[in-house]
Amino acid sequence: MAKNLRTKGSKFIDETTRVCFKFNGNKYFGFKGDTLASALLANNIHLVGRSFKYHRPRGIMTAGSEEPNAIVQINDNTAFTEPNVRATEIEIYEGLEATSQNCWPSVNFDIGGINNFLSPILPAGFYYKTFMWPASFWLKYEYFIRRSAGLGKSPKFPDPDIYEHKYIHCDVLVVGGGISGIMAAKISAKRGLKTLLVDENPNIGGSTIFQNSKYYKINNLTSSSWLENEIKEINKLENLTIKTRTSIAAFHGYNFLLARENLTDHLSANEKKNKVRQRLLKIRAKKVITATGSLERPLVFNNNDRPGIMLSSALKKYADFFGVACGEQNVLFTNNDTAYETAISLDQKGIKVNAIIDIRENSNSELSKEVEAIGIKIYRSSTVVDTYGYKRIKKISVMQLSTDGQSVKGQKIFINCDCLGIAGGWTPAVHLFTQSGGKLDFNEEDQIFLPKIYPSKQISIGSCNGDFELDKIINNTLKILKEFLEIDETEYDNIDVSGTRNLNKRNIWLLPSDKILGKTKPFVDYQNDATAKDIKLALREGFRSIEHVKRYTTTGMGTDQGKLGNMHALGIIADTAGVKMSELGTTTFRPPYTPLSFGTIVGRNVGEFFDIFRKTPMNDWHVKNKSKFENVGQWKRAWYYPNGNESMHEAVQRESKAARESAGILDASTLGKIDIQGTDASEFLNRLYTNSWTKLDIGKCRYGLMLNEDGMVYDDGVTTRLDKNHFIMTTTTGGAANVLAKLEDYLQTEWPELDVYLTSVTDHYATISVCGPNSKKIVSKVIPNLDLSEDNLPHMSFKNTTIDNIKCRVMRISFTGEQSYEINIQANYGISLWEKIMESGKEFNITPYGTETMHLLRAEKGFIIVGQDTDATLTPIDLQMDWIVGKKKYDFIGKRSLYRSDTIRDDRKQLVGLLTDDPKEVLEEGAQIVANLNKKPIEMLGHVTSSYYSPNLNKSIALAVVRGGKNMLGQKLFIPMENKSIIVTIVDPVFLDKENNRLNA
Amino acid sequence: MLNYNSPLVKENSYSELSMKVINPIMKLIIRGKKREFLSGVGKAINMILPTESCTSSTSNDTTALWLSPDEWMILSNNVIDKNTNSYEQENHLINNISKINLGAVVDVTDQYVLINIEGKKIFDLLSTGCPFNFNDFRNKKGGVIQSLMAKIDIIVHHKEINNVNLLVRRSFSEHLYSFLSDAASRI
Amino acid sequence: MFLINCPFCGEREQSEFKAGGEAHISRPKQPTELSDDEWAEYLFMRKNIKGIQFERWNHSHGCRKWFNIARDTSNDQIKAVYKMGQKPPVI
């Protein structure tokens, strides 16, 4: 086994740098520049994994990102592990450890391989058919399915790598650095256009860069040497950025593309330390040129999936680019001339080709003649009917094709081989084009789908546009670019191109065997183990739409999205159903083109950047004083301040008592604040709020309730008249941004005639609320120059004042029911003022309290919290707040909705208070409320919206919404919990100080 | 005596990039639509407001940023006294604008934090989180745009070539500054 | 993600904007005069068509101005952008 299949000298591989890596625990060597696949092949290893359903041994099929089989887990059991890595893409580095996936205990002996022999009972739709009934068995099935299926293992540790996002704006984006992409990039950049060229490979040049055939000449040079010179030249262009190892994941509308730039996956652990692993590029391009090339098609025949069966183009790339022979006894199987090119390449490298099986009757091309001259045996009008060898192909059997290509005839011959190159023609890579919303057209002659209608400023060139021959590629590329970039001439107008293949192809989507179809395994989708048989079965069972067949057979649903086999699936459906492929259409290609890791998608939005946080001016004080924090929207708010080992409950009880018995202090800076100015400001407020505003005196505050047009409560808060035409509105913390946007909406669109200007000042102010019976004494110490008498500063009024020469506003407003002072000072003085108040309040045991105590105190007073006690289904009437609805007002937002047939119903959910029979029993917020526990199904009347243990009343209190609750005062209801039912009584929602005596205490 | 507390006391240097929080800078939002508003502002602070979208104008001591067809931000060019929050220009504007109902004048000095970024890599830094196309913007000084950086609202003022003032709301400033310095450390 | 040409700030990415639903629905001048059905028509009924749809958008992270666009919902192309108060263009 330990053979070295490296042929001599490839300039793309650095043979002076040996790289040691491990595959399935064994140590191997490769060279810098090798992919894992090329290095394994050089060590004569083909068997890399097991298939998804039948666990058949599978090898390396391709040399690119379309690889369906050779997907591996890298660096298993480390934090850096990644599943489903294509061996054909990952470049080897010192220390790389790769392991086979989807096999247990090992790739050489896989227990799941038994599925292969069970395959007659694992047909298409097997999962759908079998595991549907009885439903209770599903958990059992799932256990076994999950153990034996699945591709790779997800990482167990946090991803230690760094990922970034980056926005890029360019005039022209060229996707794909093959010959046409390179030409496009040069033409574009030389015209002064900011150009970006991306290619998924480590180097640009596509397949032309290793095309040394004498049949293809450009300006008398081999196409590879010509292109080499071009690459040297474009590397010097100022307007051109070239990003290699960068693959486009998605092509969205408006030429918005997402690309993954891979920066360190080819580096060893040492080299990649502290570097960004991958970058998600968010590209906005004025114009996009797609030059993504084409993918070689396999051929669909019996047992076409054994390790050692590869694409003919892959054989050529491994030989010409990596200097690796994929086998010592090679056979090629083809329906067109490209296999002959491969044969000549291999022969030139001294790699033996035993035979070519060609399903065509003849080919008269120069290539074909040369192959004959070399002495390679060609079997024409023939097909492979079966292959042999379990973990590596050993032998094939070949028969003559009938004239119609539907059956085989004649003598069966056997040919030995350890590698079979298959060439089924080419499929333009139109994936990105269709992702962008482009419409395809079917080309009968080449049996391919081609771009037809472009949805944005973009164009496709080269073989992804259906040009496969060098002269056609170059000439059409130039023609298309001139029109697309609106230019008259290019750098390449006098180019001289020669050489072309015989265009003659013969297309048979499903090649016949001497066995009946039911006894064969012609794979269409290698990764998902979907065969031609499965597709035919789906059609027999009545599936017609291509999208349904895809889902039923899982064709094209693997990590490779069926890049190789989709066309065959379509062809077999068309042939079987007797419809034209053009009428059948294609399935949708969805992003990403190749899989993206979550890390790339998330970028830097991890750890401290997971979510945006906002902090109040007093945040540092809260931190220093050991506050626990609560997230309120994006805000970090002080939740409660435990003393020593106090629990949350203990802290909140203490804080609540202190606020009512002496003094409490709250950071209320998160409340939204909107500055409202203009000659129509009071009229504007009148239209916004349910109550009347025109007569509010200067210096006075008023509570307002804002509705949506549907009559439901939207926001609330206190607004203060600072001057005749100047107000300041406070909103809820969570509602601030939306309220401002809503107000702007009305001003700009419904009432543009109003002279009103709105400016958010939420962050400009630190807002400190001091409450309690001793609050007045404390504030008078802090602001001795302010007259705090009831005459000068009564409840619901405000005064401008200064503290140590700094202007500020003091408002007498209360959310606790206690006498309260709300001081608004410029944010940068907030922490200093807070400390000053704390100092002055020391003698009164002033107690800082957080959001939890605030909620408790207001609940004692029956004050609602919009968003907690309301949920956009409650009107002010439902909230028993009829007093705030200005019935005499002609109009306000939402007024008309308050007497719709639905909003005047008596049995709407209404806000009530609840008391538990057991005063110690605290209800759970969200708990359901019922009247009759025996009625089935149980009828739910409403739910608890707020619930606390009140230390000031020494009992449990709650607010709730209950259907028809307004008229149920005194009624007993039940709250069923898991193990018991709690008896509650409906009461008025105001639990404490109904007469509001405490406000002026 | 009340102490002035800057929301951020930060200054960081990287290769070809440095960032620094500058305060206190007076910041006012002025709003108005009438022609008399524009002339009133001119009279009050002795400068012409930029009326072309996404531009700015500067006098000896003041800079005006266009924010919307009826909204501007007025900034002091230099730091101001920390021991007062009464500004001469604000009073002039109030007397010439809001007192006579030509528009609105609002003090937002502490609403925004001003981060000055200097160096050749400014726009590489901003491209890590801002969707705006800076290709033309970077070549012309004086431009002003409002956009998002790491999903946080920002105002970008291209003060001089390789010198940008970034304004962000105070409550977001700590998060934004860490995001910026994290990104800058890898540029 | 769209690129939207704000009539005040120029072309910006969609993330700077908020959509505001169907355009050209004015709030009735005298809601109290309307029947339940008429009010419901204003309040709830919106078009959802395949083709050109007139929509309100707000440059919420920019100049904060509202404006209208004509968008082809079948391919998301914006056919016109126009200011509030202007008549919808004929497309």
Ligand SMILES: [Zn+2]
């Ligand atoms: Zn705008």
